Amino acid sequence: MSLLDLKLLRDLRALKSQALAVALVMACGLAMMIMTRSLIASLENTRDTYYRENRFAEIFARLKRAPNSVAAQLAAIPGVAAVQTGIALQVTLDLPGVIEPATGLVQSLPEQGELVLNRLHLRSGRILLGRESMGEILAGEAFAEANNLHPGDRIAAVLYGRRQNFRVAGIVLSPEFVFEAPPGAALPNNKTYGVFWMPYKELATASNLDGAFNNISLRLAPGASEAEVIAAVDQVLRPYGGRGAYGRESHPSHTRVRDEIKILQGLSIGFPLVFLSVAAFMTNAVMSRQITLQREQIAILKAFGFSNWEIGGHYLKFSLVIVVGGTVLGTVGGVALGHRLVEMYHLFFRFPALEFHLATSVVVMAIIVSMVAAIIGVVGAVRAAVRLPPAEAMRPEPPSSYRPALVERLGLGRAFTATFRMALRNIERRPARSLLTMGALALATGILVVPNAFRDGIGHVLDYQWDMIQRQTVFVALIEPGPARALADFRALPGVVLAEPVRGAAVELRAGNHFRRLTITGLPARAELYRVIDASDRQLTLPAQGLVLSAKLAEVLGVKPGEAISVRVLEGKRPQFTVPIVALAEDFAGTAAYMEIGALNRLLGEGDRVSGAYMSVSAGEWVNFLEAVKASPRAVSVVVKNRIREGFRETTAQSIGLLQQIYLTFATVVAFGIVYNSARISLSERQRELATLRVIGFTRGEVGAVLVGELAVLTLLAMPCGLVIGAGFARLILASVNTEFVRLPLILTPANYAFAVLVVAVASLVSALLACRRLDQLDLVGVLKARD
Amino acid sequence: MATATPPSELSPSSVFHARALTKTYGDGDAVVRALAGVDLDCSAGEFVVVLGASGSGKSTLLNLLGGLDTPTSGTLFYRGWDLGRADEAGLTRYRRDAVGFVFQFYNLIPSLTARENVALITEIAADPMAPEEALQLVGLGARMDHFPAQLSGGEQQRVAIARAIAKRPAVLMCDEPTGALDVRTGMAVLEAIERINRDLGTLTLIITHNSVMAGMADRVLTLSDGHITGEKRNATRVAATSLAW
Structure with missing residues (x-):
């Protein structure tokens, strides 16, 4: 060496x-x-x-029903390399030991051989093959884990109005459900939503789809145009109630x-x-x-x-x-x-x-x-x-020259103590260093704002969604739109205080070159349970004609209230019409279009029908209500608001908790590192000055204050800048996260700011104290006698 | 350290009373006796010059008398108060209230003006004079708002003296106050010290290897190898302006 x-x-x-x-x-x-x-x-x-x-x-595409022979037509479309047809069915699940039902999506497994596309990955148990395995089901892993389901366990499902018991044969994963959540959900809710697979025959029989399919997946040949194939698929499926095909870029899990x-x-x-x-x-x-x-x-x-x-x-x-x-x-x-x-x-x-x-x-x-x-x-x-x-x-460096600080030159210096003047003049003498130190401390403050802004944003969305907009206890959907008297049946269920109808219709909205496929939600003009809210938090009354769009949807379609939009219904009689946009609604998850239920039914031309109901149920009758709903043959999905809300809260807490820890660590390290380092450098540069102060009778604390006074001023200046920077970071990151599917509002609370300030203040204080301990080791006499 | 009680026969004018004052550094074979049993008494208003070669123990004596260090053994009283056994806080209090220091290398705070350097002390002292008054005393009334970098060495040292005396200390300790200065400026500094001693009656201790300053003193002590080897009283004090070296 x-x-x-x-x-x-x-x-x-x-x-x-x-x-x-x-x-x-x-x-x-x-x-x-x-x-x-x-x-x-x-x-x-x-x-x-x-x-x-x-x-x-x-x-991918969903449809009402097409005979299996149509699969060949799909396969014949130029550019299609492989076709997988099957059945996908929404079901209500009854889990042993859980009062509230969950919702599941059951998909079919082919009668012969494996799935051609979206093949399953077996986690445990065994895979189901062919038609021999009656009464067995495969469960998606996320739901199985959240509900502690294992191979061999039993689960009851209401399939097309018929309650059936199944044995879980295996736990599986599917590339279609990497994100195992209902379409449009920002966060998974694995306790209340799961995906399942069972043999085609059994599912087809239960859903009256024998010899037919209602769900397809395609793979493209190399070089094929996705848009052309989608158009051709829509063409083929139109007579069979096709709801519009879409590519991977719109696939909920993939996106x-x-x-x-x-x-x-x-x-x-x-x-x-x-x-x-x-x-x-x-x-x-x-x-x-x-x-x-x-x-x-x-x-x-x-x-x-x-x-x-x-x-x-x-x-x-x-x-x-x-x-x-x-x-x-x-x-x-x-x-x-x-x-x-x-x-x-x-x-x-x-x-x-x-x-x-x-x-x-x-x-x-x-x-x-x-x-x-x-x-x-x-x-x-x-x-x-x-x-x-x-x-x-x-030769030693020449003595440092100083001048009065700006605030003093402005005549404001009279009130300051000598030590405070020292801090100000030191800051001003090295502006670049002071700025960079301040910048680093501002950064430390700023990054702390981000995870809490996320948390508060999500909290706001959940509160908004479930206190302002949806005020029901439960939502129950019917297998398919039924006559208006279905509502009377709902009202007759035990404990129902209020039941309001809802009618959904899959449509394509088009304005110029922009189009979106979604469901128009038909609601009573001024519903109590599902309220359409505008940007200033006022409830909108749905007019006798015209659409209310969520603001984000209007933005992506490039339309404003007062303009007209063309609507193509993708189910039933598939009517097409043009309606005016009457108002914009505020919401944070997905995109929505609302219409007064009577107006929607008139346009659909199928009479007075409902797809389900939002209900408020009295707590005392809750168990009886759920028993009755689970036994009802018409209810296909039961969504209990509080369970979903709880699930979201848990997921948020876990994920934001980890982010908070990471950011907290980083911010602490930066604040600690920069303050400690600056104090040490300052101590080294000014040891003569500090020793002098000790000798002439300043206490250790007073000298410590001189040492870190400058840093304290910088920290105090940095913190408000940091909060502004943090708000900027949060805004940028939220903007990059915000999509049509999820939008988080920027919510900055005093508590969030206080937390950031507190962490940086504590980290700075502790590191300043550590640096001040070095003052004890200062050799007073030695330093003073040495030449500079 | 032996238990010390203040001697009852101390005269009211006694400022320092030291007996068998000893300071050793290190231990075992490496032990260095910097001060080896010094007896010393100083009274208010006295002007004492301590002479000695480098390593004679004169700086150690100043450190102990100035409350910058504590003795290994022996007793040291400041006005009947046991300075030798004071703790850290006590020493700080003592330096703050009773002692004014002047060092060879001025040790001014570069970011403060002359006036502010003095005000630093007057802000914390119990019964200070105005910073302006202290600066007038050392003949710097006209340069009060200059920063150290804008002052000559002699001027800086006079600011240091003003800073030391502004609190009206009982003791003024000067360690080679002219060591870094030429003769003319050195003389101006000594004049300032002399005036403080005369006008304010401050016990003044100058530590130096420059024997010419001995003429200014009431009493001259010579230190070598940690012992006081000579003590001389001047019948008349020579004015600083008449010194020559």
Whole structure:
């Protein structure tokens, strides 16, 4: 080892806590980068492999009913490589030991052989083949786990009005349900919604679809045009009640995974860059101070004949040691966080094996990025040091000159104490350093705002959705739209206080080139239970004609109230009409179109019909009500509001909880690192001044206040900036998350701000106190007698 | 350290009363006796010059008398108060209220003007004079709003003296106050010290290896190897302006 390297090691030992502070901040940036980039790679690879191996389809469509022979017509469409037809049926589930029913989607397994597309992945138990396995069912993993279902367990389902008992033969995964949730849901609710598979014959018999199908999936031939195939499929399925085909980009499970990757991509660049910039600034501050302290040593080394390169290299090595430390810590942290996040993803996404794979190329990239950051941080200081001629470098630096701070020049200084003036003048003398320190502290404050803004946004949506809009106890859907007297039957159920009808109709809305397929919801003009609310939280009265659209839908369709929109109904008699848009509604999940139920029924031309009802049920009769509903042959799905709400709350708590921990750690590290490092540098630069104060009778606390006064001022200035930055971060991230399916409003509460401020204040205070402990080690006499 | 009780026969004018004052650094073979059993009494208003070569123990004596350090053994009283056994807070209190320091290298706060450097003390002292008054005393009334970087060495040292005396200390401790100055400016600094001693009656201790200053003193102590090896009283004090070196 060369003597310079020995010097390096000893210098490092002397600066170990500061080097650690820098390495930790750098590690945060790297951990975030490694974690997010590796997760993106893991998710993409896992998803692509899963899709390929289990033959995930590319085009999907639902229809009312088509004979099996139609499958051949679909297969004959140019560009179609494979067709999978089957039955998909919404059912109500009765779980042993649970009073409230759950909703399930049951799909059919082919009579012969395996599924051609969307093949299942067996987790446990066995797969069902052919027609021999009567009374058995396969359950999706997420639902099975949430409800503690295992192979061999029994479950009751109401299939097309007939209650049947099934034995769970196996637990499976499907590429169609990586995100196992009802279409349009932002978060999964695995306790109340599950997916199942059973042999075709049994399902067909139960649903009166023998010899027919109501659900298709297609795979495209290489080079085929998705849009053309979708148009051809719609053509073929039109006579059979086709509800409109769509591609993967509109597939609910696929889009949810895609959006998650999009969010990760955003996080993988912005945040790490900010952290690494802070680390680069800290490296620069530490190295500049070190080089100033070693001015004379540098001069002597140069006098002895060391070249500028050798000396520059020496100090560069110093910062590279920090980089290596930061990289090791960052990689370990990134891998650990990555594993935790993969666990969290298990709440949302079901893959055969989503494992965290450290993307080594990312680590290499991370090392390069942080090295560049460190080099940028150190190069200026080193260059200044080696440029000095030895003779000049051996002389001490001239005394620092100061001037009154701006506030004093403005005549506001009279009220300040001498120590406060010192803080102000120090801040002003090094504006760049002060700004960067403030920036880092603002960043620490800002990132803390983000996870809580998410939490509050979700909380607001849930409250809005379930206190403002939907005020029912339960929603019950019928197998298919029934006559208006079905409502009377609902009202006769035990405990029903209020029942309001709803009529849904699958439609395509078109305005110019824009179109969307969705369900128009028909409701009473001024319903009590499902209220259509406008942006100023007022309930809208649905007019006798015309549509109310959710604001987001109007935006994507490019229409405004007062304009007309063309509606093509995709079921029943498939009428087409043009209606005026009368108002816009505010909602946060999915996109919706509302119409007065009578007006909708008139347009549909099928008489006075209802698809289901929103009901308010008295608590005392709840169990009896549920028993009656489960036994009712017409009810196909029963959605209990409070169970869904609870499920959301749990999922939110778990996922936001983890994010909060991560951000909290990062913010604490940054606040702690920057304050500690700044205080240590300040202590080194001003030890003479501080020793003088101690000697002339300032107490340790008073001198400590002088040492950190400057940082306290910067922290106080940084925090409000941080809150603004945090609100900006939250706005940006929410904007990148917001889609047609989910929209989170930006909710910033005083509690959120207070939390961020508190964390940064505490972290700063603790690190300032730690740095102040160094004051005790100050050699008062030695410092004072030494020449500067 | 032995239990110390203040000697009852101390005269009211006694400021320091030290017996067998000893300070050692290190232990075992490496032990260094910086001060080896010094007996010393100083009274209010006295002007004492302590002479000694480097390593003689004079700085250690100043550290102990100034409350910057505590003795290893022996007794040290400041106006009947046991300075030798004071704790950290007690020493800070003592330095804050009773002692004014002047060092070789001024040690001004670079971010504060002359006036503010003095005000730093007057903000925390019990019965201070106005910063302006202190600066007038050292002849710097005209440069009060200059920063240290804008002052010459002699001026900086006079600010340091003003800072030291603004609290009306009982003791003014000067460690090589002219060490970094040329003769002319050095003389101006000594004049300022002399005036403080005369006008305010402050016990003044100057520690130096420059024997020329001995003429200014009431009493001259010579230290070597941690012992007081000489003590001389001047019948008349020479004015600072008449000194030459």
